Amino acid sequence: DTEVTQTPKHLVMGMTNKKSLKCEQHMGHRAMYWYKQKAKKPPELMFVYSYEKLSINESVPSRFSPECPNSSLLNLHLHALQPEDSALYLCASSPGLLGGYEQYFGPGTRLTVT
Amino acid sequence: SQQGEEDPQALSIQEGENATMNCSYKTSINNLQWYRQNSGRGLVHLILIRSNEREKHSGRLRVTLDTSKKSSSLLITASRAADTASYFCATTQGAQKLVFGQGTRLTINP
Numbered sequence: 361d362t363e364v365t366q367t368p369k370h371l372v373m374g375m376t377n378k379k380s381l382k383c384e385q386h387m388g389h390r391a392m393y394w395y396k397q398k399a400k401k402p403p404e405l406m407f408v409y410s411y412e413k414l415s416i417n418e419s420v421p422s423r424f425s426p427e428c429p430n431s432s433l434l435n436l437h438l439h440a441l442q443p444e445d446s447a448l449y450l451c452a453s454s455p456g457l458l459g460g461y462e463q464y465f466g467p468g469t470r471l472t473v474t
Numbered sequence: 475s476q477q478g479e480e481d482p483q484a485l486s487i488q489e490g491e492n493a494t495m496n497c498s499y500k501t502s503i504n505n506l507q508w509y510r511q512n513s514g515r516g517l518v519h520l521i522l523i524r525s526n527e528r529e530k531h532s533g534r535l536r537v538t539l540d541t542s543k544k545s546s547s548l549l550i551t552a553s554r555a556a557d558t559a560s561y562f563c564a565t566t567q568g569a570q571k572l573v574f575g576q577g578t579r580l581t582i583n584p
Contacts, residue, residue, distance in 0.1 A: 364516070391570070402562055402574035403517065416570055450516055457570045460505060465516035 364466035366451050372472045375441060381469045383434040383451030389464070391415075391457050392434045394426060395450040397468070403450055409434060410457050441473045480563060480575040488583050493550040495578040497563030498543075506539055506546050507564045507572070517562065520548075553582045 364385045373379050383392065391410050395403035408416035409428045417426075423445075425437040434451055448468045454461040481496045497506070505524045509517040523530045523539045523546065530537045536549040550557055563575045 393572075400579075402577055405571055405573070408570050410570070448514065452517075460522075460566075462507060462519040462522055463517075463572060464519070465509075467516045468514070470514070 364451055364453055364464050366449075366466035366469050368469060369467070370470045370472075372474060373438065373441065374474055375443070377441075378437070378439045380438065381436040381449055381451075381471075383436075383466055384432055385453040385464070386432055387453065387455075387464065388431075389453035389455050390431065391454045391461075392428065393452040393454075393463065394434070394436055395452065397448040397450055407436075408457075415457070438471075441471075443473050446471055446473045480561075480578045482578060483576065484579045484581070486581040486583060487553060489553060489555055491553055493553050493557070493580055493582075495548050495561055495580070497546045497548070497575050499546075499563075499565050499575075500544065501565075501567070503541070503565045505566060506537075508535075508537060508546075508548050509562045509564060509574075511560045511562065511577075513559070520561075550580075553580075555582050555584055558582045 367382045393408050394406040396406055397403045405418050406420045407426045412428045423440050427435040448470055450468045451466040452463040454463045479498050505522055507522045508520040511517045521532050521537050523537050534551045539546045558581050560577045560579050562577045564572045567573050
């Protein structure tokens with residue numbers, strides 16, 4: 361199974377809501393990533409998990425809270441978001457770190473904050 | 475910060491023609507990767523070329539790397555409508571961080 365799955369595909373939430381994005385992979389990869397992508401822009405790294413521990417936080421606002429419950433799952437908890445947080449949120453995984461590995465991306469969650 | 479800059483930003487060609495897109499970067503790299511993204515979807519890894527390699531092929535794809543000029547190119551031969559997508563180069567900063575270029579939007583006209 362060489363697939364990264366993400367749920368939900370689409371999410372509309374108000375600024376006072378709390379929601380979560382989910383990502384799952386069963387490739388035995390030990391590194392997992394969250395990216396944010398605005399329209400016609402490249403993906404921007406948000407968080408990196410390595411062996412279930414947070415390895416990189418790219419100065420992301422605290423209204424985004426990542427969680428890695430186990431080696432296959434990655435969550436992104438959302439709270440009190442702003443309209444400018446509307447974007448495509450991509451999850452990815454790779455066999456390891458050290459920059460020598462390709463990343464496998466999920467299809468993304470299209471988030472709209474109203 | 476975005477390490478890679480891609481050229482052109484948009485490219486429109488006829489089916490069957492070859493498409494070439496370029497990527498320039500600023501700092502030393504261990505490897506450079508190319509990804510494809512169909513509209514509004516996830517990215518698909520195309521090819522990885524290491525800093526000690528000059529050229530790499532995969533099917534209709536040919537990637538070159540010139541570390542002296544800090545540049546790479548992606549050539550897609552005999553293009554098809556299904557090649558319509560955005561193409562991103564990506565380099566690694568530090569051990570863990572993949573940084574993407576601005577991308578080239580490729581349109582293949584039937």
